[in-house]
Amino acid sequence: MKFKYLGTAAAEGIPALFCECEQCKKARALGGKNIRSRTQAIVDNTLLIDWPADAFMHSIIHGIDFTRISSLIITHSHEDHYYPQDFGNRRKWFGRLEDDCPQLTIYGSEDLYDGFALNVEKYQRNFPRDIPNTVNLKTVQPYKTFTADGYDITPLPAYHGTEHPYIYIIEKDGKALLYGHDTDIFFDEVFDFIKESGKKFGLVSLDCTMGDKDFKYHGHMSLSRNAVVKDRLIEMGAADCKTIFVCNHFSHNGERILYDEMSEAAAKYGFIVSYDGMEIEF
Template sequence: MNVFFLGTGAAEGFPALFSRTPINREALRRGGKNLRLRSGILVDETIRVDLCPDALAQVHKYPQRDLTAIQHLLFTHTHDDHFAARELQYLSCNFAPDREGPLSVWGSAQALTKLQSEVEHFFEAPPVRCRALEPFVEVPVGHLFVTPLVAHHKTDELCFNFLFRNKANDTRLLYASDTGWYAQETWNFLENLPLDAAVVECGRGISQSPYEGHLTLEQCIAFKAKLALKPGAPVYLTHICHTGLLLHEEMQELCTPHGILVAYDGLELSL
């Protein structure tokens, strides 16, 4: 299983779109791993998780990846930094005459309903096949199997994290972006489930924000401790926000004693 990090930033990006606080200025000065587009991953070249407002920028940034070739798109939830649904209008033959076959779009029933309301505004209907997901029910997605896990992120919407399973070599990846601390039903599902890797959001960093829809660094350390990780299984942090008050190098320094790695745009993980 190959995982490519298309973006590792939070909703406003890092440096942020409209903020010039000292940490944003310093991130811009340092560049490199401190420059983060909005979050999303590409799995085995054909499965994409979330479609952010930076989707076109990612096509341009990673010319070595054929991001036009995705066959499956999984939505975690409908916040704008993950659900740039109107970009799907450019799938139609008027804009992509060379594309073959429909794109399978997976998400909660609520997310797919919102997608359909967006399609009504398109120039022409895009070639998409909508597939509704149910919590904790594994489904085949291309050559992999995916289980939607219930995240604790929005109070008015069912939000998903995803467990990817490659049956061929029995590897499992947990992708936990925009999750917050899990409710007990999700922890119960993951109990004693061996994982080969986990990607966990750290939207709050070391800030004192009371928002429960993202994790602090301290919570990420506790989150890792509750997972049934195989020996040597890596844990990466993503969805890094400038309001978390840590640049890449600072966050990695704090994470290293706990065996946690900080993801960055363009990182590739092979399982």
């Protein structure tokens, strides 16, 4: 399985859109891996995860033809993961699609409809069924595996600040990955489900919004909380020394979030640090 990070920042991006803090100034000056766009990823150049406003630039920078993507899974309705206004651009005149263009199915919790309602109402006439530019919304249930583009995908409840956020297990050809964004340390029921399922992950990607900072509120993680998740997964046999653990989804509010500093801090916990464009094969 090939996994590619297209965007690796929290909502405000790094450097943040409107920010004069020291970390953002340094990120701006250093460039390279310190520049992080909003969260998106793709599996095998086929299965898309999340759709931020930066999706447009991701398609240009990474050469991804969105007209040929048929499956998109959404973690939750925060705008750095779900910017449904963009799908209005598939309507007539805004997008010109060939007859063989696949329909785009968007999978997620019932929260998908939150941001989409206005779009559907406004562009209803432009989203008829059975034509190439149709966007289908498909509600999927926690703990219930569904199949999309040949991948078995299992949504699990995330510990995060929206109504029904998901983390996802994605499996194909005996390989499995766990995409843990955005979430705090998983609920016990989620750990129990993973343990009982007997799944073993080749890749685990975890929310590290606060970098190397200990903090009090709940809904995100930092390195020390990532380490708790890692230890529990290893303890239950869902991961081992071959599993690649990645910390991802950074905010300028975290500590040591510049790439080199973060890599040094993460290495102590056995994590590698994501960057925009990073590819992992496992």
